[in-house]
Amino acid sequence: MNKTDWIEYFEAIHSRTPNEEEIAKALAAGEFxxxxxxxxxxxxxxxxxxxxxxxxxxxxxxxxxxxxxxxxxxxxxxxxxxxxxxxxxxxxxxxxxxxxxxxxxxxxxxxxxxxxxRPMSKASGFNSIYSYLTLGIIVLFASLSSTLNLHAFYEKTVLNSNFPEFGDYAGISSTNPVGFGTFIALLFAAALFILTLVFATWVALKVLKSPLTFSNVVDKYTSLFIPAAFLVVVASILSLIRLNMLSYIVFILALSIISIALYYIILTAKNNLKLDDFYAKLLALMTCGAIIFVITFILVLIFTTITFKSAFTM
Structure with missing residues (x-):
């Protein structure tokens, strides 16, 4: 039997045309x-x-x-x-x-x-891969926007001021340290921040004895982060066309949405503690805030140290 005869036989049996995968399997099986x-x-x-x-x-x-x-x-x-x-x-x-x-x-x-x-209405056709795509978009464009804005800010406030003359007089060479290396560092920092945010929220929900798993928290953030992701992309575009001040404002709005999402997830979670709901939610928020503060402080400290070491060379 040749390929044409097999296709006609398949259409007669199944009342439809076979796809490429079915044709390949039939060929491999020796059916034609x-x-x-x-x-x-x-x-x-x-x-x-x-x-x-x-x-x-x-x-x-x-x-x-x-x-x-x-x-x-x-x-x-x-x-x-x-x-x-x-x-x-x-x-x-x-x-x-x-x-x-x-x-x-x-x-x-x-x-x-x-x-x-409709961020709160779970849209149909959700796929678990969408979570990673959304978080990846936020991390990538937030890092790009921050790098471009930091580069412009350093040029305006340092290189265009009297500091370079003072640096030359003191024997310090001042250059703009913001570049590709800064982008890579911010990429890791943004990814760690998002991971910290999700982890801290998950711990806070465990304080409330919520049955939600870590992946459930990721899915919740994915839907609530869509407006923030849109604003971060807009902020990056504004940074590319040198509208840095407007980019700052849009980026801050995106961060505000991320903060609101955190509060929303914790405050709307079910309280399974034998404690008044107000104090239970307050305890969960304080736990979440403490985790975020400690990890963010460490990240900022490391990033600032690296930046100053690369900015000034004796």
Whole structure:
């Protein structure tokens, strides 16, 4: 059975056209033969047949040589078929991966638009990968916006002031330390901050004896962070076109939304403590705030130390 006959048979049985993956599986299972390979096989078989006819007119040693030719031709046909089969399967896999990626991206943007309109109404079609995409977008564009704004701020307040002259007089070389290295550092800092935020919220919910898991907290933040992610992207665009002051304002609004999301998740959580709800929520917020303060202080201290060491060289 060739490919065309198999497709017609499949359509008659299932009342639909088979997809590429089903065709590849059928080819691998030997339910039909590839037309190109079939033609090649026919050529090989004709050659073998002709040699077989000639071998009848020769002596026994020549027959042995023809048998070796037949075996070699058969092995060549089998190897060619397997190689062709492998190429078809790999090509189908690559096409399927690309198609799946495009489909996920398309569904993600539709989900983002729906969630942006109604952050508290869980939009349909949610996929767990959307959480990582959303948090990744926030981390990437927050780092980009911060790097560009810090670079512009350092130029305006330090390099364009009298400090470089004083630095030269004191033997200190002053250069703008904000660059690609700063972006990488901020990338890690932003990722650690988001992780700290989620972790601190999860601990606060455990104080309230909430049954929510860490992944549940991530999913909750994902929906509430969509407006913040949109504002962070806008802030990055404003930084690129040198509207730094406006970028500061938009970035602060994004941070405010992130803070409100934290309070909202904790304050709307169910209190399972044998304690008045007000004091229970207050205890949870204080626990969350303490964790965030300590880790953020350490991150800021490390980043500031690295920045000043790279900014001033004796």
């Amino acid at each position: 033969s590839d037309e190109e390979l079939a033609e090649a096989a026919e050529v090989v078989e004709e050659t073998i047949s002709e040699k077989g006819v000639e071998s009848e007119e020769t002596v026994t040693p020549v027959k042995n040589s023809d048998e070796e030719s037949v075996a070699s031709a058969t092995e060549t046909k089998t190897a060619a078929f397997k190689e062709k089969e492998k190429e078809v399967i790999e090509k189908l896999k690559d096409n399927q991966v690309i198609a799946d990626g495009v489909q996920v991206a398309s569904n993600y943007f539709a989900w983002v638009l729906d969630t942006l309109k």
